[in-house]
Amino acid sequence: MRRMGFQKGLFWGIVILGQTAFGQPAEHLVISEIRYYQHSGVNEEFVELYNPTSKPVSLYNWKLMYKSKTGTSWKTKVVFSSKHIIRPHGFFLWGGDAVRTRPDTVETEASKIGLGNSGGHIALVDPNGNTVDKVAWAGGDSPEGSGDAGKNIVEGGSLERKAHANSTASSMSPGGEDFFSGNGYDTDQNWNDFVVHNRFAETNPQNSQSPPEPEWIEPFGKGTSLIYPAKVKALDTLLCRLVIYPEDSEPIYGIRLLLPAYWEWSFRQEDLELQGSSFPSANVQFSQDTLSFLDFTLSSSDSAVILLHHVIAPPVAGKDTFSIWVANAPGNFLPISSPVVEIEPNVIPISLLHRNDLQGIPLSPLGIGAWVMISGIVTVGYGTFSSQIYVQDQTGGICLYSLETPTPLALGDSITVQGTIGQFRGMTELHPDWTTLVIHKKNCPGPRPKIMTCNEVNSAFYPDGREPDEGRLIRILYVTYDSETGTIGDETG
Template sequence: MKRLGLSILFALLLLLLLAACNDEQADEDTTPPPVPTLAQRATTGEAAADETGATATKLVISEVLVGAPGNNNLEFIELYNPTTQAVDLRGWTLLYQPPNQEPIELFRWSRRADIPGLGHYLLAREGEPIGALGDDFFTTGLFKRGGLQLLNRDGEVVDRVGWDEATADFFSGSPVAVAEDGQSYERKPGGPGGNGQDTQDNAADFSAATPTPQNSGDTPAPLPEGFLEISLTNPATVTPGTEFEFTVTISNESGQDATDLLIAVPIHAEFTVVDAPAGADIKADRVEYTIVELADGASASQTITIATPFTYFSTTLPGYYVEANGLRSYGPVGQIALEGGSLPIASARGLDGATVTVEGVVTMDTGGFFAGGGTKFYIEDDSGGIQVYCPTGAVDDVQIGDRVQITGYIEIYRTSLELIPCNEPDDVIVLEAGADPTPQVIALPDANEAILLQGELVTVQGTLTRLDEFSFSYEMDLVDENGRTIFIYLDKLTEVDVESLEVGQQYEFSGIFEQWDGNFRLMPRRQADLVAQHEPVVELRLTAPFSAPAGSNIDYSYRATNYTGEPLADVTFTFAPLSPDGVEESWTIPVLEPDATAVMTYSLTLAAELSGTVTIPTPLASSLPAEQLALPADHTVFIGAGVPIWALQGSGLESPYNRATVTTYGVVT
């Protein structure tokens, strides 16, 4: 009996211990807390993950579509905010775990992006018609197997969703079962109840569903009381470089008057606010203004005037809202595209790869510059210039001065900017013929200035320090008074004659300023682009043969050109005799007009026994003062079969006969 009593006592103690354990376990596994009221939710904001409740108290991934029959790229990812306070996603990240690969950053929010309280946020696959406007877009494709992690700006995992055979750490509980093709994975309960179920088990919290993408402008779920409506009206398309208006309309159907309304409208970074409602606060990325009171059943509209840049793009317009009585209401996501019209050439040049339309005046016609099997020419407007390259060669009849419109795409080839027509010759339209454009006179530019002048018609001045001939071109250096050098590339297809050019002479060269393989060059187009520069003097030039046989007759001439800008009368030159028994020669020019030239030619018979050289002299004297004269050096004529080799070589780095046609003689070695 004693043992039986002890046994009963022991059993009672054991039951008490088990009951205590069960009570402790019950404290750990309590039933999910009730859904917070709107007032309670409003305090949660961007709360940390609560992994014990069945209703989310933080942002969650609410729906995922990973393709559809016939279009594997039809994809989107939707987020849901179960709190009543908007959350700025700036700094948040969405990671994607593809099968058998390392996780990748699918999307990172780099600028402000609001997900409304009790609202959604939609990331759409770029370029895909998912049935709703995306708040933003991603480009990486999703696989039939995979998982997502949503990280806040501190790098903490806020939510994770995996489907099919997802990798560990990229699902909660168990992955979602495979859905049929075309179905999405949607978090429960869905519809007007929102998407806030979160038992930390993806398999239980998600179900296969017909895709219903929702963005930040869709109606909150569930719909709170006192909700105001806001809408944004704008043109669907706008011509670049023009202005348009946003019309913001607030409607109050809440059943009560609203006071102290705050309206906020994000402004795209490329847009400029020109005008806004009175008292508006124009911030860097948005316009904010207030309405003192809006009666129940009333509406109010204001406009914001926007200036657009000279570029092409399209963008969605999410994130605008009205806030009143502690409740923020977001409007439907809008859309706008900048398209049509003609861009300034300077703006088009910065759109590498983009298709653009520009208008300009032709500064270099086809045929003068080598272009392989195609043709090329240059155009310019008030903002800049650019090369037009036509690969097929179908465009070959534009002329300097023509005003043209061209639609094509921008491409960089060997650091040269090209505008390539989309369709030749249809996308090159001659609007009208016109006069030759006037080059822009510039100082020789430094590197920073040069890039801005690329493709433009310019004029530069300097001293010619080098002139070399190659198979298909002439190459020269022009140096200005500050020591800066510009490379001159003269294509022989231009048929420009360089015989009159002299190293050491001052010139004014015009042409297209271009870049090739990282080096800048000036490319003259025609003979008129090479102009010698002269001091305000009378320039006298002496022309005579370099060699002549003894006993022959030679002609030599003096050419006087008046660069003083004034007419001159009775200009006289006196020349020393060519032989000891000769007499002085005198040449008088009765009238020498500005830029006019007079020529005097003399003949000389060389004695049969003459050898060595004969010197044809510069003038001994002139009626003009020395400061008004530019005289030539004495000219040496070699008597015999030609110019000796030693004379051709000269004593300097360059032959004194450079680019001259001479006869010489010697023994072949």
């Protein structure tokens, strides 16, 4: 009996050891790297997510929540409201504007990240409110498992999830044997799942544009796709024509089409037209931003033509992919090489640049870093407010700010310019590329100031996040000036 008892005890000891030291790769999104202790005055805290699975995951309505070291409540830090998708073995990055890898979601104010240097927690929560992953550090009292992920990291260091049980800080650092092995190790024990990087050079935050780790080769279906036109201008309304051909004599029994984020289309039957020998009889299903075409057979001598009427291109320049899957066997959809559309800059209304989330950060697709083109009349010339220049069209105004000295623009200049969207202390700016500047005419009559009250100015940030009067030329009537406080007022406030 004693011998059997000893064997049973040894057996269970091995099982527990196996779970702890040789945990399986996670089958869900994980928090893969955290910097909670930034260099003094540098907005470089971040949280990196990793998808260790073989399927893409949409982050729509997922959120990150924070709890202090010994706090009793959780606070939402960010809700991913745009259509971000983490590829298989891919990454997503949320962080400050000084993180050396550009975050997919940027916070320009360090206080909006605010991960406690002396201890805290971050949790990844799915749209149903389920905590999918949680990490505590530096004595956080609610870790995943029996201990936190690490403590006493130096300024600019990080905590990184292991690739496997034997990963070390050295092997996970640039040049290490696990550097490209992903971050899928998960035993549900924070203390066992992370390594501590105590040198800034060891950290490696990755975003959605970083290559997948380990390298992921997705199985492909048999088919070829084309799109017309392949080049459009921002905010163009157009007819999109997609053509799908069978490949290698493999018939196609179904097609799925995913429209890129921020392309607008009605998803109505009257704006859809199908052409081909057998394809027009397809059963069409609409689901959010995806069209499914079922119950047809496309032979090697046939093609499927999808005409989307009244499609509106997004307002930003760039390249977008119309993702296509085909079923070479009924019900088994696999991706094929999908067509890409290039979006060229086009003049957009300035008012579109003043749409923010509830934290005041410009919303995608017109988020920080997006490339746009505007036209308008200069309302504040170069030198009036140092290097700041203000431009206004019929819809709104915007500050142009650049460290490079432009051709001095004067009040009344009619211009067109391209640049990237930025933000400074809560104010949306355009960082112009002066090589794109066109001065159409000088000494143009300026826009008439909008008459506003002090109360209206103080309420300029709307509940839905819009700031339509930011950067606009205004006039306030019958004001008084308080020299002690340096403020003005009228009868409204």
